Amino acid sequence: MKRLKEDVGPVTKITSMYGDEIKGFQTFKNNNPFLFKHGGTISKFELAYETWGMLNESKSNAILLHTGLSPSSHAKSHPLNSSRGWWENFIGPGAALNTDKYYIICVNVLGGCFGST
DSSP, X not given: OOOOOOOOSOOEEEXXXXXXXXXXXXXXXXXXXXXXXXXXXXXXXXXXXXXXXOOXXXXXXXXXXXXXXXXXXXXXXXXXXXXXXXXGGGEETTSSEETTTOEEXXXXXXXXXXXXX
């Protein structure tokens, strides 16, 4: 498989108000107004995310992993952040979210304290 993911922002490191060092996420920047489904608009936003695996050429193997109750996109360790993620044992080669087969994208929620607007 050929890696098709493009870097859309610099790899970022921040320190949250909780004192946790969060590093290794990337940032998608949207500079256009965004209309929410149930009303309201924001003029622009940044969305922090982390990925594991390889996106295939047809872009048909992507899985979007929502953070649930955790505000951080750090679901699994990787070379830019070696600390254990909140789903460390479920993402990786041969795991439930098999990175030999799927391209996993985990985003930080909008309004979260770990890199998103």
